Amino acid sequence: MSTVTLHVGQCGNQVGKSFLKNLIDTEEVKESLTYIDNSGKLRSVHVDSEPKVVHKLRKSLSQVKEKNIICGKRGRGTNWALGYYGLKSETENNLVDDTTEALRKEIERCDSYCGVILMHSLSGGTGSGLGSRLCEVIRDDYPMNYLLSCTFAPFSSGESPLQHYNSLLTLSALQRYSDGIILTYNDEILHRLQKQTSDNIVSMENINQLTSKNLCGVFLPTDTLRPQSGLSIGSEPWELLRSTCPMPSTKFIHINHKAKSKVSWENLIGLSLQNLTKHNKQGEPFGCLSGVAIGRGDQSGLFHQVLQKGFSQRIKTSYNCVKWNPFPLDIWSAKQKIIQGKENFSSITIAANYSNIVEYLSTVRYKAKLMYDNQAYLHWYWRYGATQDLFDEAFNTVDEIIEDYKTAVS
Numbered sequence: 001m002s003t004v005t006l007h008v009g010q011c012g013n014q015v016g017k018s019f020l021k022n023l024i025d026t027e028e029v030k031e032s033l034t035y036i037d038n039s040g041k042l043r044s045v046h047v048d049s050e051p052k053v054v055h056k057l058r059k060s061l062s063q064v065k066e067k068n069i070i071c072g073k074r075g076r077g078t079n080w081a082l083g084y085y086g087l088k089s090e091t092e093n094n095l096v097d098d099t100t101e102a103l104r105k106e107i108e109r110c111d112s113y114c115g116v117i118l119m120h121s122l123s124g125g126t127g128s129g130l131g132s133r134l135c136e137v138i139r140d141d142y143p144m145n146y147l148l149s150c151t152f153a154p155f156s157s158g159e160s161p162l163q164h165y166n167s168l169l170t171l172s173a174l175q176r177y178s179d180g181i182i183l184t185y186n187d188e189i190l191h192r193l194q195k196q197t198s199d200n201i202v203s204m205e206n207i208n209q210l211t212s213k214n215l216c217g218v219f220l221p222t223d224t225l226r227p228q229s230g231l232s233i234g235s236e237p238w239e240l241l242r243s244t245c246p247m248p249s250t251k252f253i254h255i256n257h258k259a260k261s262k263v264s265w266e267n268l269i270g271l272s273l274q275n276l277t278k279h280n281k282q283g284e285p286f287g288c289l290s291g292v293a294i295g296r297g298d299q300s301g302l303f304h305q306v307l308q309k310g311f312s313q314r315i316k317t318s319y320n321c322v323k324w325n326p327f328p329l330d331i332w333s334a335k336q337k338i339i340q341g342k343e344n345f346s347s348i349t350i351a352a353n354y355s356n357i358v359e360y361l362s363t364v365r366y367k368a369k370l371m372y373d374n375q376a377y378l379h380w381y382w383r384y385g386a387t388q389d390l391f392d393e394a395f396n397t398v399d400e401i402i403e404d405y406k407t408a409v410s
């Protein structure tokens, strides 16, 4: 089974670089031909509306295919509409076509193509707008294959005022066209890293490394899903979707990843549960529809035993799993650890369809609506082709997701 990764905009390519480096460092990934083809090149496609970031990527990741790097001449100025509809000039307006063409060729090179993992920011003009457009096109072109979006939410302070509109429009598009959405909050990753450093200095590179480890926690091969004879078939992303997003109305996945050396599974599970935010600002508990707990570095095969001896129940209680799902937690394990540089830690990753998304969606909706009602910056969106109907539809879609999650966990 083969998976193609598609990286859009600065964030999608920078997080992607860190993620792809992890993949390349993993022996089983190279052998299984899931993300890498038999010439050793990545099954990845990279697009940005400006050249800077993809040029850097080209220099640092020789396994990326030159013809799978697509770039325009100027960025989309943090404007979803400009990213989605593109520039009017002929030379710059072919990013969508060039990307879908590169993707088509890459998919045709796959033996057994399963789906696309899309990486992009929620708030950059290219990541959000072009990311939404590509999501729509891919759904149309490959209706029978999976489409999983890994999207990155902006820091809550110090960023563009347009981020609320961009996030709203992107969340709505992802809900319509993707099969699942792994939403990573930049704030959450930053906060976690700040707790680990004495001087509080955290670089974007640090953020991307931790983010890519979270993703590897889920996507790298596991022993549980490997066929008894032979190599990994790379089904982890798609089994994740089957386990955590069976209902199309509620498909947001939150990842909680904790890695440490020389620590028991019991302690590692305890530490990861400490990281979890369990209540909203009003003190009401979040709820979990279903999840997967993945242990890596399980040399002695104890992970399943520890979970069966009560720790599985501890995870379910901490995540407040819904009563109506009799099997809310799947358990996967792997002997192999996630390798990055000199670090070689055991890890637990819990990927959960978790209702904390309601709080985030409500905040985005509230801020976008406040600006919208005051007509703030809207001329920027009308100028490039956005319409009132588009915004109305996005507000409605986000309202529906919020309602569906509230109903599902009540």
Ligand SMILES: Nc1nc2c(ncn2[C@@H]2O[C@H](COP(=O)(O)OP(=O)(O)OP(=O)(O)O)[C@@H](O)[C@H]2O)c(=O)[nH]1
Pocket: 008, 009, 010, 011, 012, 014, 015, 048, 049, 074, 075, 076, 077, 078, 079, 121, 122, 123, 124, 125, 126, 127, 128, 152, 153, 154, 155, 159, 186, 204, 207, 208, 211
């Ligand atoms: N985690 C992470 N977030 C990033 C990174 N680079 C940018 N971001 C976030 O992404 C958002 C901005 O999106 P970008 O990806 O820079 O924008 P773009 O998609 O290139 O779009 P334009 O530049 O507007 O055309 C902000 O919320 C940034 O905080 C990165 O390397 N890692």
Ligand SMILES: [Mg+2]
Pocket: 009, 010, 050, 075, 076, 124, 126
């Ligand atoms: Mg950019």
